[in-house]
Structures are given as C-alpha cells and as structure tokens.
Amino acid sequence: MSSYSIKDLEQLSGIKAHTLRIWEQRYNLLNPKRTDTNIRYYDDGDLKLILNVALLNDNGFKISKIASMSLSEMKEEVIRLTDRSLTHDDQVHALTICMIEMDEDRFDKVLTTNIIKIGFEQTMLNIIYPFLSKIGLLWQTGAINPAQEHFISNLVRQKLIVAIDGQIPSISGKKFLLFLPEGELHEISILFASYLIKSKGHKVIYLGQSTPKRDLDAVYDLVEPDYILTVMTSCPPDDSPQEYVDYLSTRFSKSQIFVSGYQVVGQDLQFGPNVKQFSYIREIKDVLEEIGQGILEK
Secondary structure, three states: OOOEOHHHHHHHHOOOHHHHHHHHHHHOOOOOEEOOOOOEEEOHHHHHHHHHHHHHHHOOOOHHHHHOOOHHHHHHHHHHHHHHOOOHHHHHHHHHHHHHHOOHHHHHHHHHHHHHHHOHHHHHHHHHHHHHHHHHHHHHOOOOOHHHHHHHHHHHHHHHHHHHHOOOOOOOOOEEEEEEEOOOOOOHHHHHHHHHHHHOOOEEEEEEEEEOHHHHHHHHHHHOOOEEEEEOOOOOOOOOHHHHHHHHHHHOOOOEEEEEOOOOOOOOOOOOOOEEEOOOHHHHHHHHHHHHHHHHHO
16 A cells, blocks of 8 residues: 655645645545654545545535545546546546556546547547656656556557557558667557557558667668657667667668657757657657648649
8 A cells, every 4th residue: 555645645636735734624534644653644545535526626516515425425426527527637537546446447438438529639648648647646656556557558558559550551651660679668659659640641660669779670671661760768778878869860861760758858969860859759740740741742
C-alpha cells in the first residue's frame, strides 16, 4: 500500500492542501494515519476518495453534499457524470480512478465512449496524453506500482494498434521508418505517430521497441525510407544522446530524421542538417500537412 503527503494529494487532485485540511476538520472527509514518528500520511483509499471528491466538486456538487454521501453513492455519481460529461479533465479523473482500482471494463468503456464522441485523435491528444502525464506524477509519488503502469500501458497500446490497423496507406504516400533505440521500451508515442502517419495515407515501417543498430541499418538499406522517427526517453546503452543523434544523421544522411524524448528535448544537443527535434510527438502533424501540400502541388 502506498502512502501520500497532503501535498501529494494536492498535486494529484488539484485541490489545494489548505482546502483539504479545512474539509478534513469540518467534514471529517479524510482519515490521515501517522507514522511511528508521528508524521501524518494518507493511503490508497484516501487518494481514491479525494479524486472522486474533486470530480464531483468540479461539477457543481457542494462539499457538504459530497461529505454526506456513502462511498458507493459517490462512486455511482462519478460514473454517471463521466458517462455524460465531455469535459477532458473529468475523463482524465475517471481514467485515473480506473487505473488505481485496475478496473479494465470501466477503463475500456471510458476510452471507447470518448473515441465515439470526439474521435480517436482528439481522445489521444486531449485525454490520453494528459492522463499519461498524470501517470508520471503518480509514479513519482509512489502512487502506482509497475503492475498498474503495465496494465494501463497495455490497454492504451491495444487501442492504438486497432486504430492503426484501420488506416490504409495510399500509393503516393511517403515511407516512414519508426523505431525505438536499443533498451527503450515505452512505445506509446511512436504508436500514436504511426497512427497519425498512416491516417494521412503514408506507409509506416514499424520496428517498435529496443531496435539494435545492426537491425536498423539492415532495414534502412532494404526499404530506403523518406523519413525516420524515434523517441529517446532513456540513454542508448553504447552511446551518449549526442553520439546517437550523430550516428543517425551520418548513417541515414539521405533521409529526414525526427527525434524526440527526454534525452533530446532541452538537452542542448547539436543536430545535423537532416535532423529535426520535436518537443512533442504530435508535432508530426505539421510535417504531414507540409508533405500533403507538396503532393497536391505536384
């Protein structure tokens, strides 16, 4: 079981610590525990409770009304609200609760409902990506364990693969080679990039996770892609980020290369003339628009 400070609850729920303390004293809303050294902390139950409270409060419920609800009444009201709400923050709250409870059916329903209402691309940009950012915060505070992270990542990955399979490239489309460097396993970003690229009629050669240099070299020589895209979240095992970017630029000099990730963005790296940095993977949309305009002009 995880433990949280009141500042953790503030970050995760968006409710100020001062307000949480007032609600705790006035309505007995939370039940803090104490360590052997008398330091106050909160547990998983408190976190789930305050996430539900935050969602209800954001939707106009007075705190006095919320405090009078049983846990089951609160959960039912939250489900009712998220089933009909189009507010992105509400949907992110709902997914967060599903993740903490590992409720796959509910998680799938929330995602599917949003895809139907606003489309797959907007669901990814406005709900999934903010949700994944929250996962990062939950990970930092110890609020989720590796099993929960894998559980959620695999559910999102499944949705992406289904969406990608539904896209058909055109004969006039360009060739994009997508991969992650050796040792890199977080592929949600390049899967989403693959979806965006294929949705515009281009062809994707997808190598996926942890691609060794020798395999990348072999595939490149075989398919001769117009564009290469990769994300560097962790440092490649045999190179510094700068060395790896230099290798990409030199070895694949005939292709336009796009790089992103924590090891690239804001790291003051030097890029060759055929390398462009993306701060966010969704910036590939701008490139796709430029390519589309070029094809139309021809």
